[in-house]
Amino acid sequence: MSTPPTMLHPELLARHDGDAILRDGRRLDHAEAASKPLRSRPEPQPRGAKIHGNRPVDQAEAAACFIAAPEHEKMHDERLWDLRQKRDREMHGIAEWEELRSLASAIKEHTLTHLDEYLEQFEAKARANGIHVHWARDAADHNRIVHGILNDHGAKSLIKSKSMLTEECGFRAYMASVGIEVIETDLGERIQQLDNEDPSHIVVPAVHKLRTDVAAVFSKTIGTDPDNSDVHYLAEAQRETTRPLILAADAGMTGCNFAVAETGTFVVCTNEGNADLSANVPKLHIASIGIEKIVPRLEHLAVFVRLLSRSALGSPVTQYTSHFRGPREGGEMHVVLVDNGRSERLGMEEFWTSLKCIRCGACMNTCPVYRRSGGLSYGATYSGPIGLIIDPTFNARKYSNLPFASSLNGSCSNVCPVKINIHEQIYAWRRELVKQHEVPLAKKAAMKAAGELLSRPAAYRAAIATADVALAHLPRFVIYNGLNAWGRHREVPHSPNQTFHSWHKANRGEKS
Amino acid sequence: MRDNFDAIEQTAEVKEVRARTFELIEFLHDIQKVEAFPWARFPHRVGLHNSCGTLRRLKHARPSELHEPFFSKPMDLLTKVEGIEFVTPARPDECCGFGGTFSVFEEVVSTKMGYDKVSDHARAGAEYIVSADSSCLMHQQGCAERIGVPLKFIHIAQILNGASA
Numbered sequence: 001m002s003t004p005p006t007m008l009h010p011e012l013l014a015r016h017d018g019d020a021i022l023r024d025g026r027r028l029d030h031a032e033a034a035s036k037p038l039r040s041r042p043e044p045q046p047r048g049a050k051i052h053g054n055r056p057v058d059q060a061e062a063a064a065c066f067i068a069a070p071e072h073e074k075m076h077d078e079r080l081w082d083l084r085q086k087r088d089r090e091m092h093g094i095a096e097w098e099e100l101r102s103l104a105s106a107i108k109e110h111t112l113t114h115l116d117e118y119l120e121q122f123e124a125k126a127r128a129n130g131i132h133v134h135w136a137r138d139a140a141d142h143n144r145i146v147h148g149i150l151n152d153h154g155a156k157s158l159i160k161s162k163s164m165l166t167e168e169c170g171f172r173a174y175m176a177s178v179g180i181e182v183i184e185t186d187l188g189e190r191i192q193q194l195d196n197e198d199p200s201h202i203v204v205p206a207v208h209k210l211r212t213d214v215a216a217v218f219s220k221t222i223g224t225d226p227d228n229s230d231v232h233y234l235a236e237a238q239r240e241t242t243r244p245l246i247l248a249a250d251a252g253m254t255g256c257n258f259a260v261a262e263t264g265t266f267v268v269c270t271n272e273g274n275a276d277l278s279a280n281v282p283k284l285h286i287a288s289i290g291i292e293k294i295v296p297r298l299e300h301l302a303v304f305v306r307l308l309s310r311s312a313l314g315s316p317v318t319q320y321t322s323h324f325r326g327p328r329e330g331g332e333m334h335v336v337l338v339d340n341g342r343s344e345r346l347g348m349e350e351f352w353t354s355l356k357c358i359r360c361g362a363c364m365n366t367c368p369v370y371r372r373s374g375g376l377s378y379g380a381t382y383s384g385p386i387g388l389i390i391d392p393t394f395n396a397r398k399y400s401n402l403p404f405a406s407s408l409n410g411s412c413s414n415v416c417p418v419k420i421n422i423h424e425q426i427y428a429w430r431r432e433l434v435k436q437h438e439v440p441l442a443k444k445a446a447m448k449a450a451g452e453l454l455s456r457p458a459a460y461r462a463a464i465a466t467a468d469v470a471l472a473h474l475p476r477f478v479i480y481n482g483l484n485a486w487g488r489h490r491e492v493p494h495s496p497n498q499t500f501h502s503w504h505k506a507n508r509g510e511k512s
Numbered sequence: 513m514r515d516n517f518d519a520i521e522q523t524a525e526v527k528e529v530r531a532r533t534f535e536l537i538e539f540l541h542d543i544q545k546v547e548a549f550p551w552a553r554f555p556h557r558v559g560l561h562n563s564c565g566t567l568r569r570l571k572h573a574r575p576s577e578l579h580e581p582f583f584s585k586p587m588d589l590l591t592k593v594e595g596i597e598f599v600t601p602a603r604p605d606e607c608c609g610f611g612g613t614f615s616v617f618e619e620v621v622s623t624k625m626g627y628d629k630v631s632d633h634a635r636a637g638a639e640y641i642v643s644a645d646s647s648c649l650m651h652q653q654g655c656a657e658r659i660g661v662p663l664k665f666i667h668i669a670q671i672l673n674g675a676s677a
């Protein structure tokens with residue numbers, strides 16, 4: 001899915017500058033006549049987390065870089081908050097919203113606890129519909145299977161719609177390594193592909209970019225005017241250059257939002273209609289489907305389709321909700337059912353319900369940390385709250401810092417349309433990572449010291465008293481220095497005239 | 513205490529203490545059912561800050577994400593204080609960024625959230641931010657002072673107890 005034009009942040013729209021337009025419509029751009037500088041240099045786009053192999057991703061560092069780019073941070077925060085507000089408005093339009101959430105959660109939990117049966121049912125029905133069904137144990141399996149299908153058809157180019165599963169599988173990089181050209185057809189995803197960057201959000205993949213960033217990418221890749229960052233101009237230029245590639249492609253690929261066991265059919269939701277292009281223009285259609293995407297019956301779609309786009313973008317429904325039922329005449333349809341760690345996750349007592357996720361991104365839109373950090377700061381396929389609880393299942397060491405990138409405010413769990421207790425799982429992951437010795441020493445030492453202080457009342461009171469006296473008398477440079485993470489960007493607390501303990505002792509006697 | 517104090521042996525005494533531990537607002541609102549604070553007068557414009565723990569865990573109020581009827585226990589209590597006036601920030605229940613260890617492990621994001629929070633209250637015209645959570649207040653005060661937002665901070669207990677300013 002990507003964003004319809006009405007949802008563009010004002011920052012993304014071209015500024016109307018009537019004074020600087022000549023009568024023939026050309027921009028007045030020579031310095032003497034214009035009262036403003038020719039153009040100010042746009043703020044460079046902050047890039048995401050630095051990845052060093054298997055070493056823990058430093059989300060905090062990357063987030064600080066994002067905040068150091070105030071135009072990007074402000075646009076990102078406001079734009080996603082706008083989506084959250086639109087979601088709230090849609091929610092208030094549906095009296096049975098909370099019942100829908102409970103129902104969606106119950107359907108998903110039921111399905112996940114009977115996953116084997118529903119998957120086999122789906123496979124049988126899909127085969128009966130004339131769909132080829134493949135099973136992939138992991139990312140490598142998935143990529144090999146798709147490569148094999150493409151080879152069988154001599155396909156050299158593939159158009160695809162957005163799919164987080166293929167991101168998970170490192171699919172584009174693999175295809176590049178075997179010499180098959182992949183063309184993303186979702187506008188946001190295409191921008192990210194041309195910029196050689198991962199999607200920063202699971203629904204709006206280029207949401208962290210200003211229109212000036214897009215102009216820079218397009219000018220380098222598809223030859224647009226680097227100084228023209230008008231959204232319609234850029235979108236049109238992309239369309240013009242991509243359409244011929246779409247029309248000439250040998251094969252098409254989509255992801256899947258819901259796969260229906262009783263019918264052996266699947267549903268893809270988009271706002272641009274690009275999944276339909278990808279699936280219907282070439283004769284060969286391959287769909288990558290995570291095994292958790294199954295719902296038992298067609299009627300269950302009614303619950304999820306009502307929740308999905310309202311939660312994601314605050315729109316009542318996606319522009320296109322396409323049902324794929326089988327190959328068209330003379331065509332072929334393949335489905336690859338991918339596990340890639342899902343079975344293992346299903347066996348994790350505290351974390352299996354993360355598989356209920358329908359990838360709407362509502363938790364990201366509401367997350368105050370995500371909005372101020374940018375999705376690329378997480379250095380992982382899944383960012384934001386849902387990423388914090390899924391990523392460590394892929395690599396506990398590499399993503400060991402992520403569960404700490406949360407204030408545990410709980411807003412994510414409240415907006416989740418399938419009621420995943422996201423913030424409780426974030427907390428559970430912190431404990432789990434400590435158990436697995438994947439928490440950096442500095443973090444552990446700080447927590448241990450605090451724990452010891454807090455468990456000894458006398459020591460705690462003495463420390464408070466000492467600190468209060470110290471803070472009141474020490475010179476500023478002693479309190480505020482690089483070692484004081486509290487005081488780098490905020491003032492330290494004022495010392496009270498009296499602590500509650502000393503007041504209580506004086507006013508309520510010894511018995512307490 | 514009630515929800516998470518499970519690391520030590522759960523003796524009868526521990527269970528007793530856990531069951532009888534209440535947060536101040538719920539104690540005044542649900543147990544004592546205080547009807548009036550005749551001694552309290554606070555003629556100021558205040559922005560109410562519900563901490564995430566009291567809002568989403570202890571359920572002091574209806575969080576904005578849920579489709580449920582509005583209620584707010586701290587607001588119920590504060591409206592009984594003479595002269596008090598409430599202002600509503602644009603994002604009334606967004607986290608202020610304290611978050612315990614988060615405030616030091618992710619200090620840049622944490623303080624940015626704090627700056628945004630106090631600016632939001634200031635834009636709404638608040639003189640005071642009032643909260644039932646001293647850690648949120650401590651963090652927000654530190655943020656406000658650093659960026660020069662002229663707000664004052666006060667614990668809800670102080671207002672209910674008759675503090676004048």
